[in-house]
Amino acid sequence: MNGFLVQNGGIQSSIQDMGRQGLSDIGLTQSGAMDELAFGYANMLVGNTLNTPALEIAMGGVVLEAQGMMRIAICGANMQVMCKEKVLALWQTHILQKGDILRFAFASDAQFAYLAVEGGFQTPYAYGSFSTSLKEGLGGIEGRKLKAGDFLLVLAHQNVGEKRKIQKAFVPSYPEEITVRLLKGYQEERFDAEAQRRFFGSTYTFKGEGDRMGYRLSGEKIVPSVTGILSEPICYGAVQIPSHGEPIVLLKERQTIGGYPKIGSVIGVDCFKLAQLKTGGKVCFCEVSLEEAHRATYAFYDFFKKIGVC
Amino acid sequence: MKRVYKIASESSVILYFGESIDPAVSKEVQKAYHALKEAKVEGFYELIPSYASLMVVYDVLSLTFDGACERIESILSHANTLVEHASSIVTIPVYYGLDVGLDLELLCEEKGLSVEEIIALHVKSTYSVYAIGFAPGFAYLGEIDARLATSRLANPRKAVPKGSVAIADRQTAVYPAQSPGGWKVLGRTPTAMFDATYKGLSLLHVGDSVRFEPISKEMFLRLGGEL
Numbered sequence: 001m002n003g004f005l006v007q008n009g010g011i012q013s014s015i016q017d018m019g020r021q022g023l024s025d026i027g028l029t030q031s032g033a034m035d036e037l038a039f040g041y042a043n044m045l046v047g048n049t050l051n052t053p054a055l056e057i058a059m060g061g062v063v064l065e066a067q068g069m070m071r072i073a074i075c076g077a078n079m080q081v082m083c084k085e086k087v088l089a090l091w092q093t094h095i096l097q098k099g100d101i102l103r104f105a106f107a108s109d110a111q112f113a114y115l116a117v118e119g120g121f122q123t124p125y126a127y128g129s130f131s132t133s134l135k136e137g138l139g140g141i142e143g144r145k146l147k148a149g150d151f152l153l154v155l156a157h158q159n160v161g162e163k164r165k166i167q168k169a170f171v172p173s174y175p176e177e178i179t180v181r182l183l184k185g186y187q188e189e190r191f192d193a194e195a196q197r198r199f200f201g202s203t204y205t206f207k208g209e210g211d212r213m214g215y216r217l218s219g220e221k222i223v224p225s226v227t228g229i230l231s232e233p234i235c236y237g238a239v240q241i242p243s244h245g246e247p248i249v250l251l252k253e254r255q256t257i258g259g260y261p262k263i264g265s266v267i268g269v270d271c272f273k274l275a276q277l278k279t280g281g282k283v284c285f286c287e288v289s290l291e292e293a294h295r296a297t298y299a300f301y302d303f304f305k306k307i308g309v310c
Numbered sequence: 311m312k313r314v315y316k317i318a319s320e321s322s323v324i325l326y327f328g329e330s331i332d333p334a335v336s337k338e339v340q341k342a343y344h345a346l347k348e349a350k351v352e353g354f355y356e357l358i359p360s361y362a363s364l365m366v367v368y369d370v371l372s373l374t375f376d377g378a379c380e381r382i383e384s385i386l387s388h389a390n391t392l393v394e395h396a397s398s399i400v401t402i403p404v405y406y407g408l409d410v411g412l413d414l415e416l417l418c419e420e421k422g423l424s425v426e427e428i429i430a431l432h433v434k435s436t437y438s439v440y441a442i443g444f445a446p447g448f449a450y451l452g453e454i455d456a457r458l459a460t461s462r463l464a465n466p467r468k469a470v471p472k473g474s475v476a477i478a479d480r481q482t483a484v485y486p487a488q489s490p491g492g493w494k495v496l497g498r499t500p501t502a503m504f505d506a507t508y509k510g511l512s513l514l515h516v517g518d519s520v521r522f523e524p525i526s527k528e529m530f531l532r533l534g535g536e537l
Binding site for chain 2: 231238267268
């Protein structure tokens with residue numbers, strides 16, 4: 001059987017695709033790749049469609065043994081992946097042979113790397129997606145992060161495709177200071193002009209408080225005129241401000257409903273940048289119009305569509 | 311009843327039908343949820359109902375915010391003439407023993423009621439599913455008798471057993487799986503709340519009516535309950 005034998009599961013590695021759809025009404029979280037850009041590039045390089053399951057590696061520490069010949073690509077955070085005493089370059093394809101061992105060190109520049117394999121991982125499909133939802137314990141490999149001894153099945157390929165590489169100009173950088181675009185909405189009127197001025201005028205720090213569910217940011221405290229609201233649906237990127245006054249941006253494994261006031265939402269395509277922010281990184285919010293938010297989203301997915309991934 | 315459309319994100323709109331836990335408001339949410347669900351609009355990815363609001367997540371590549379709102383409004387304006395969605399009544403068997411009703415004694419003390427009185431108050435009402443969230447299949451049911459209304463535990467449990475039937479504020483719920491939680495536990499059901507073999511996966515859906523039926527320990531075990 002072709003695939004990878006997991007020798008070390010690392011800090012938190014899980015199978016992800018674009019996430020679940022249509023089950024939020026019964027409480028299932030969306031889940032899916034935290035950084036769709038790196039995830040999409042990795043799949044594109046090996047000739048997969050965008051929604052093909054890949055391995056999401058948070059922080060690093062993974063060791064995998066190839067059980068056969070495969071074409072792979074690794075995109076995202078730089079984890080100094082070693083194979084046969086050489087560092088494998090990111091953002092391009094590589095051919096692995098049976099017995100090759102991939103060793104991921106720990107990322108210093110960002111949070112998540114994606115390993116895509118030609119044909120995709122043949123892991124269990126649960127509730128309309130291959131994504132692992134760690135909090136709910138469903139999808140992927142028994143609903144949990146990888147551990148030593150797991151086997152990631154890959155369909156055997158007789159012929160592997162050609163060598164491909166993302167042009168330098170398209171490779172994202174992971175700066176330590178980012179600005180994310182926010183579309184005001186939800187309870188925005190509960191934040192008065194002074195609170196909004198401080199929110200948009202401040203630089204917040206990500207102190208590593210967060211996971212696939214969401215990131216809490218530290219900095220200027222904003223007080224909404226209500227401490228709690230009736231529990232309501234939560235969308236991707238929603239910025240909730242609990243009574244401690246510091247924003248929490250809700251990401252892929254967010255709860256489906258919740259009762260904290262929200263000033264609006266970080267646009268989806270900028271959530272990927274936030275997800276990759278390393279501990280100690282800085283974030284500023286800038287307001288965008290609905291039209292700009294739509295244009296940015298359209299441009300992002302249209303890009304993958306144009307290169308034939310969607 | 312008027313509804314307010316607001317931006318939630320670039321790909322989702324939230325509709326507000328009111329601002330409080332109110333059976334009439336909840337009915338409006340349920341009606342809208344079912345009407346939109348039945349309309350099966352291409353490009354509407356998620357419909358998430360809650361107490362007084364409903365979110366529609368739409369495909370931003372094929373719909374604008376205004377376009378999505380117009381589509382919703384046209385469906386809902388016709389839904390006003392539709393008969394109320396026929397919801398099912400689900401009976402959930404519960405073993406209310408002190409060995410599984412982890413907070414029964416605490417509640418007796420807090421409320422000045424006997425265990426029997428607490429059970430009687432919990433089983434006498436028919437509850438409505440206001441929302442599902444927190445975990446797959448975790449249904450928020452309301453409202454419990456005011457005499458049972460209680461705060462959450464000061465120190466939430468790290469692991470509430472699967473099937474625990476619990477209360478908090480004026481609400482009651484069943485924990486579909488073992489999870490952390492701060493609701494006060496009265497008993498345990500052997501019935502699965504979330505199961506891949508169920509049509510619709512979740513035993514309960516927003517708008518359903520729910521009753522609890524007390525069962526003996528023997529029956530609980532016979533029905534597959536675990537202590």
